[in-house]
Amino acid sequence: MTVGVGILGGGTVGGALAHRLLTERQAIADKAGLSLDLRYLAVRELGKPRPYAFPAGVLTDRPEDVVNDPSVNLVVELMGGMEPAGDLVLQALKSGKPVVTANKELVAARGKELIEAAEASGVSLLFEAAVGGAIPIIRPLSESLAGERISEVLGIVNGTTNYILTQMCDNGAPYSSALAKAQDLGYAEADPTADVSGGDAASKAAILASLSFGTWVGSEDVYREGIEDLLAIDISYAADLGYLPKLLAVASDTGEGVSVRVHTTLIPSDHPLATVRGSQNAVYVKGPDVDELLFAGPGAGGDPTATAVLGDIITSSRELLAGAQVPPRVRFGPGRLRAFEEVETSWYLRLEVMDKPGVLAQIAATIGGNAVSIESMVQLGRDDEATLLFITHPSPEADHRKAIAALGELDVVRQVAAAIRVLPPT
Ligand SMILES: NC(=O)c1ccc[n+]([C@@H]2O[C@H](COP(=O)([O-])OP(=O)(O)OC[C@H]3O[C@@H](n4cnc5c(N)ncnc54)[C@H](OP(=O)(O)O)[C@@H]3O)[C@@H](O)[C@H]2O)c1
Known part of the structure; x- marks a missing residue:
């Protein structure tokens, strides 16, 4: 009952995951009832210093060999970006290997094509870590809530911007100094554009909307604005009026079409999402039968994200060991996307x-x-x-x-x- 795992990408998440596959192998086997064998960890630069040591032969700079090696039964993509990640994932799926990925950019842009390729091969493409890091939200939306007519999903899905906005609210700090502090603490990249302009949240919003409403929404369908223009004085006035700002991913289906957008939003200070502070993430789901659900927790970080990836690896390994064709998890029907202006x-x-x-x-x-x-x-x-x-x-x-x-x-x-x-x- 051993599954050979090949990981593409050994950075923050891939490094933490590979380390845990090696050091927690017995604990995983005891709890999950299967053995995960790390065969390869593909990186770009073999000579780069890394926080963990790996056995000889595990590190490679040839990701395509990882996908093609017959001892690899399951491929984990943690390189990030569109290429070569996208083609490697497609190649793995076409050759009948299940894939686990945390790559929201790739899933939002090519998810429909990749999910169809997985279906055609009868294997899984799982991406729990692509939205909300450690927070279980992909599986709840696509499985646990498959019978609910979800009307609205609101997400705080970018920890960097939530940290900046929390600083601005707590200390009256201007945007520029809150961003500088986030960069000092490693919450924001040197080039923070993808986070502060709403691009990262837009990819996640597209994924949440597609799964919630069963209509495919690509990242290009998401209206987006960032937090760069928000002034401390308006945060102060808004607080007096009973509101606080969040970079909110909003996906709704009012019956007249699906609308998906990301922008700074003032939310009532007694809304469940108002308690989500710092780099935490949360997704709030509303439906006529469940009323309100809140999923919250760490939205990033090597170990928290690796836990979500590991969960997908275990699910996928169980399916592999059962030996059956995996039935499709989600179906995307035709649906109308509502223009934001409406x-x-x-x-x-x-x-x-x-x-x-x-x-x-x-x-x-x-x-x-x-x-x-x-x-x-x-x-x-x-x-x-x-x-x-x-x-x-x-x-x-x-x-x-x-x-x-x-x-x-x-x-x-x-x-x-x-x-x-x-x-x-x-
Ligand atoms: N970091 C988080 O907290 C987090 C949370 C949720 C989801 N994610 C997603 O998880 C994925 C990985 O994120 P990360 O933060 O772990 O990224 P990262 O630290 O930048 O690591 C990327 C890894 O991929 C390797 N790589 C990149 N291009 C390659 C190529 N062409 N060939 C071989 N190896 C290549 C890099 O090699 P080198 O090490 O040699 O540079 C590095 O090991 C991304 O899709 C990200 O959006 C991350």
């Missing part, structure tokens, strides 16, 4: 205006004239200028954009200083 959103608006009679009436008429209605308004006075804070009722994104553009044109409005989407209370 989606109903609410906004927080901060306007810097002249403080004189009639200003408020002009502003209210401009907002209302674009089919947006005001839920609440606060005026903060200052000599001949005033700051106005509005929260709007949900109405189509397109109407809000028109209203914001029209406000910017008014002579009495010095500046539309901030416009941030708000999650309406549920």
Whole structure:
């Protein structure tokens, strides 16, 4: 009952996983009832210093040999990026080897093709670690909740941005110094673009939406904005209004189509996701029968992520040892993707205006004239200028954009200083 495992990529996650396969082999065998034998660990640079030592013959710089070696029964892809990872995964699946991967970028971009290749070969493609690191969410969505009509999935799926936003909320720190601290502590890369611009979260949002609604959503279908423009002053005003900011992945199916987006969102401070702080991740699922579910925990890190990968390896190994064709886990039917402009959103608006009679009436008429209605308004006075804070009722994104553009044109409005989407209370 031994399964030969070949790992492509021996960095943060692959290194931790390989080390655990070697040092916890007996414990895994006792608990899972099967023996996992690490055959290869493919890296780019053989000479690079590594935190763990590996037996002779395990390290290789020839990933294609790992896929092709007959002693490798199961391939684990932890290289990251699109290529050569994508073609190696496809090659493994086509040759009848199950694959486990943590590569959200690859799954979001080529998941449908890869899942179909796995189905055609009767093997699994598992990717629990691709969203939320150690948090079990892929299997709950594709198996445990397969019978639920999920209406909404909200995710804090990027630890770097959640750490930065938590710093900004706790200490009133500006974005730039919160980012610098995240970089010092290793939570953010030297080039943080993929995280702070919402690109990483968009890949994960696409995967969550595809599994939740059974309609394939690619990363290119996800509307995205990052957190770079958020100002400390708006976090402070929003806190007074009972909200705090999160980079939220929002996937919803209102019956008029599936909409998937990633942007800074003010959430009510008593929402379950408001408790998710620092680099933690969480996914909140809503459905008519389960009501609300919250999955939370460490969204990254070598050992936490390796645990999720190891779980997939054990599942896949059990299927291999059972010897049967693996039935498809998910089905993607035709479905309509809803244009973001049609989606109903609410906004927080901060306007810097002249403080004189009639200003408020002009502003209210401009907002209302674009089919947006005001839920609440606060005026903060200052000599001949005033700051106005509005929260709007949900109405189509397109109407809000028109209203914001029209406000910017008014002579009495010095500046539309901030416009941030708000999650309406549920
Ligand atoms: N890090 C996390 O906390 C985390 C969490 C969830 C998911 N993930 C996902 O897990 C995957 C791996 O992430 P990671 O953080 O472990 O990445 P990483 O530390 O950058 O490691 C990548 C590994 O792949 C090897 N590699 C890259 N290109 C290669 C090539 N062409 N041929 C052979 N080896 C190659 C590198 O070799 P060298 O060592 O020689 O450079 C390195 O060992 C990514 O898809 C990531 O998105 C990571």
